[in-house]
Amino acid sequence: MTTDHVASTHPGGAPTATAVDRAMTPLAVLVLGLAAERPMHPYEMLQTLLARKEDRFANIRPGSLYHTVDRLLARELLCVSDIERSGNRPERTVYAITDHGRAALAHRLTVLLQTPSAEYPELYLGLAEAHELPAATVIESLAVRIDVLTAERALFTVAAEQATGRGVSEIYLLDIGCRCATLTAQIDWLTDLHARLVDGTLPWDAVRGCRGGGPPLTSDDFATDPTTREESPR
Numbered sequence: 001m002t003t004d005h006v007a008s009t010h011p012g013g014a015p016t017a018t019a020v021d022r023a024m025t026p027l028a029v030l031v032l033g034l035a036a037e038r039p040m041h042p043y044e045m046l047q048t049l050l051a052r053k054e055d056r057f058a059n060i061r062p063g064s065l066y067h068t069v070d071r072l073l074a075r076e077l078l079c080v081s082d083i084e085r086s087g088n089r090p091e092r093t094v095y096a097i098t099d100h101g102r103a104a105l106a107h108r109l110t111v112l113l114q115t116p117s118a119e120y121p122e123l124y125l126g127l128a129e130a131h132e133l134p135a136a137t138v139i140e141s142l143a144v145r146i147d148v149l150t151a152e153r154a155l156f157t158v159a160a161e162q163a164t165g166r167g168v169s170e171i172y173l174l175d176i177g178c179r180c181a182t183l184t185a186q187i188d189w190l191t192d193l194h195a196r197l198v199d200g201t202l203p204w205d206a207v208r209g210c211r212g213g214g215p216p217l218t219s220d221d222f223a224t225d226p227t228t229r230e231e232s233p234r
Contacts, residue, residue, distance in 0.1 A: 023075060
């Protein structure tokens, strides 16, 4: 029996990372989610994930999926439910989720919902260093990105409308709602920035390289408690 703990908590009740939790990659979460629906063999898992376009959550490849299934089996989060035999075809092993797997899945989903991860969006990096480029290049680049984001939002909006029209409950489409809201916020902010660069209300080329010798932000700028506006203890 595996000795990994499924869940532990901070004193305040928030879940903390565990050995099993760290093994719960996005693909592992997807696999356990499928197995929680019903037992499946890996090829069916692969086809189901791709048919549902769930490659928007993880890089799904046959090799990585089979490796994930093996790892979950070794940790006793999955178990062999059946071995299918049909004529001369190769045997297919069907996997089911275990009680331990259900607990691990529930814990990991709770962590994902509660805890912001340390992400490094490339857009923020591009914006932070955009002053290295002339205004014309920034204006053109922002226009391209706005078009791409707008098309992406339209794609997900229509997909959600189609699913809703088939009677799919919103609880199965929450990621689409959040994604579209995030895209809308980015589009609106970038569109405003683009407009200010075009009409000149945000000076650019005239102030590039004139930051006054110091860095634009320092650790001191982040040392203020946003709730009290007082410097936080270090």
